[in-house]
Amino acid sequence: EADIYQTPRYLVIGTGKKITLECSQTMGHDKMYWYQQDPGMELHLIHYSYGVNSTEKGDLSSESTVSRIRTEHFPLTLESARPSHTSQYLCASSEWGQGDTGELFFGEGSRLTVL
Amino acid sequence: GNSVTQMEGPVTLSEEAFLTINCTYTATGYPSLFWYVQYPGEGLQLLLKATKADDKGSNKGFEATYRKETTSFHLEKGSVQVSDSAVYFCALSTGNKLTFGGGTRVLVKP
Numbered sequence: 001e002a003d004i005y006q007t008p009r010y011l012v013i014g015t016g017k018k019i020t021l022e023c024s025q026t027m028g029h030d031k032m033y034w035y036q037q038d039p040g041m042e043l044h045l046i047h048y049s050y051g052v053n054s055t056e057k058g059d060l061s062s063e064s065t066v067s068r069i070r071t072e073h074f075p076l077t078l079e080s081a082r083p084s085h086t087s088q089y090l091c092a093s094s095e096w097g098q099g100d101t102g103e104l105f106f107g108e109g110s111r112l113t114v115l
Numbered sequence: 116g117n118s119v120t121q122m123e124g125p126v127t128l129s130e131e132a133f134l135t136i137n138c139t140y141t142a143t144g145y146p147s148l149f150w151y152v153q154y155p156g157e158g159l160q161l162l163l164k165a166t167k168a169d170d171k172g173s174n175k176g177f178e179a180t181y182r183k184e185t186t187s188f189h190l191e192k193g194s195v196q197v198s199d200s201a202v203y204f205c206a207l208s209t210g211n212k213l214t215f216g217g218g219t220r221v222l223v224k225p
Contacts, residue, residue: 006158033212041153041202041218048212090158103149104213106158 003027006091006107013081014115021076021110023091030095032074033104034058034066037088049074081114088112117142121205121216128195128223136190136219138179138205146207148172148181148188153202153218162190162203195223 004025013019025032034047035058045058049068063085064078074093078085088111092104121138128134140146147166151159163172168183177192188205200223205216 041220043204043215043218045212092159103147103161103164103208104159106151106160108158 004091004093004105004107006089006110008110009108010111010113012113012115015080015082017081017114019078019081019112021089021091021112023074023076023107024072025074025093025105025107026072027093027095027105028071029093029105030071031093032068033092033094034064034074034076035090035092036060036062037090037109043090047076081112083114086112086114117146117207117209117214119205119207119214119216121203121219123217124202124220126219126221128221130197130223130225131194132223134190134192134195134199134221136203136205136221138188138190138216140186140188140205140207142186142207142209142214144209146209148179149206149208149213150177150179150188150190151204151206151215153204155201159204195221197223197225199223 007022030051032049035043044060046062047066049055090109091107094104118141149164150162152162153159163174165172165181171180179190202218202220204218206213
C-alpha cells in the first residue's frame with residue numbers, strides 16, 4: 001500500500017477564494033507530481049518536482065502554483081479559485097535513481113468544486 | 116515524443132466474460148510499461164508492469180505482455196468480476212516521467 005496522502009478529499013468553495021491542496025508522502029521519494037483529471041478521465045501533468053527547492057511546469061498549463069520545501073510535502077495552491085478549476089487533482093511520487101522504472105504511487109485525490 | 120493510445124470505452128461486460136483492453140505506444144528508447152487501475156472515487160493504483168520486451172506482467176488475474184515488435188501492451192483477464200469495474204490506464208515511462216493513455220472505463224454487470 002502506498003504511503004501518500006492528500007487532503008482534503010473533497011472541497012467545495014466559492015469563486016475568488018484561495019485554496020491549498022496538501023500532499024504528503026512517507027516513502028522518502030525525491031520525485032513528486034500533480035495531475036489534473038478532467039471528467040473525461042484523461043490525466044494531465046500540471047506540476048512536478050525532482051527534489052527540495054525544485055519545481056517545474058507540466059504538460060498542461062495551470063494557474064496553480066506548487067512548492068517543495070520539504071521532501072515529503074508538495075502542496076498545490078490556487079490564489080483565486082474559479083469554476084474552470086473544478087476538477088480532480090491527483091498527487092503522486094516516485095523514486096529517483098539508477099534502476100528507476102518510473103512507477104508512480106498515487107494519493108486518493110482531491111476533488112475540487114468551485115461555485 | 117512519447118504517446119500511448121488505448122481503446123475508448125466504455126466497455127460493458129457480463130460477469131465471467133473475457134476482457135481485453137488494447138494499448139499501443141510510441142516511444143524513444145526502451146520504455147517501461149504499466150497498467151494502472153482507478154476504482155470509483157479513488158486515486159490510481161498500479162495493476163501490473165513490464166520493464167523489457169517479452170516480459171509478462173500479472174496481478175489479480177490480469178495479464179499483459181510487452182510486445183516490442185507490435186509496440187503493444189494489451190491487458191487481458193479471463194473471467195471478470197463486478198469488482199473489476201473501474202477505469203484502466205495504460206502508461207509508459209522512459210525514466211523521466213509517465214505518459215498515460217486516455218483511460219478505458221470498464222463496467223461489469225452481474
